Amino acid sequence: MSESVRLTVEAGIGTIHLARPPMNALDIEVQEGIRSAAEEASERRDVAAVIVYGGEKVFAAGADIKQMQAMSYTDMVDRSSALQSALTAVARIPKPTVAAITGYALGGGCELALCCDFRVAGDNAKLGQPEILLGVIPGAGGTQRLARLIGPARAKDLIYTGRFVDSAEALSIGLVDEVVPADDVFAAARRRVERYVGGPAYALRAAKEAVDRGLETDLTTGLEIERMLFAGLFATRDRDLGMSSFVEKGPGKAQFEGR
Numbered sequence: 001m002s003e004s005v006r007l008t009v010e011a012g013i014g015t016i017h018l019a020r021p022p023m024n025a026l027d028i029e030v031q032e033g034i035r036s037a038a039e040e041a042s043e044r045r046d047v048a049a050v051i052v053y054g055g056e057k058v059f060a061a062g063a064d065i066k067q068m069q070a071m072s073y074t075d076m077v078d079r080s081s082a083l084q085s086a087l088t089a090v091a092r093i094p095k096p097t098v099a100a101i102t103g104y105a106l107g108g109g110c111e112l113a114l115c116c117d118f119r120v121a122g123d124n125a126k127l128g129q130p131e132i133l134l135g136v137i138p139g140a141g142g143t144q145r146l147a148r149l150i151g152p153a154r155a156k157d158l159i160y161t162g163r164f165v166d167s168a169e170a171l172s173i174g175l176v177d178e179v180v181p182a183d184d185v186f187a188a189a190r191r192r193v194e195r196y197v198g199g200p201a202y203a204l205r206a207a208k209e210a211v212d213r214g215l216e217t218d219l220t221t222g223l224e225i226e227r228m229l230f231a232g233l234f235a236t237r238d239r240d241l242g243m244s245s246f247v248e249k250g251p252g253k254a255q256f257e258g259r
Helices: 028-043 065-069 073-091 108-114 130-134 142-150 152-161 167-172 182-194 201-215 219-235 237-249
Strands: 005-010 013-018 049-053 097-101 104-106 118-122 126-128 164-166 178-180
Touching (some): 108 142, 118 167, 167 178, 178 182, 201 219, 201 237
8 A cells, every 4th residue: 555545443433644744746656556555445344444644734736747847648548447447446445434624625536536426625624626737627526426426517517617615615515515614623523424334235235336337327327226226135134134123123222243
């Protein structure tokens, strides 16, 4: 794993921590570190949920422009797929995920936040896709995930202008899910996902897959995806435990095993 990206685990919650001062610019090393951390978090059974965190001052202020400026067309043809897939590795973590955003989440940093299920922002946060100001467009999922999250017109506004939005506007347009004082961002992110620790891991995985894959297709296909995942959960131990507990004790009392 990259020295600039580390995965730590505490009480069932994994934290992918970006640590490339001063602005957590997403150079190639950081991109690959994100991929490695996401894959490890996906595989570890002691990780029930994941926080993506840039630290107390900044989430990630975007790509390393100096590194990118030196790249040719053919360089970027070769690198662009790896860039997208590194962040997509976060989107494919089969567990609940939350971005804990302080300060700037711009360009690739905003795209990284978009890969999470939820976004908690500090009251000092600034988010945006300013790539247009460099003569390019978002290249790590921004044109696709942002439009799916906040709608095409609002996404086009942010992408066409390159403007930043503060935490209040981000909340109002659905770009973030919660705004808290900057000092409380990480704690608020933990509160949001700690409820999933000890939960029915395979049902949570299926729920995430059903929503995410369903959004990529038509309703009929999405319903079939849901049906197959729903039926498949009847092979799990947690389904036995959940239904037995409901019948015997009522709702919300099951002790799941994650299998």
